[in-house]
Amino acid sequence: MAYRNASSNLIDGGMVSLIGLIKASTGSYGLALLPIVALTLVGSASLLWISRNAPQHKP
Secondary structure (H helix, E strand, O other), rough: OOHHHHHHHHHHHHHHHHHHHHHHHHHHHHHHHHHHHHHHHHHHHHHHHHHOOOOOOOO
């Protein structure tokens, strides 16, 4: 549990730095938020893929 929390905090800090770097270099918040959009799409696709491959339990 602690490992998951620690890795989440490191990733969050990295994303904040990445957003600031992209905003500073391009001047656009839209472009700076693209990494979050990409990660959200990857997470959603992964969730759909996992749920389709999970065994179905019949009552």
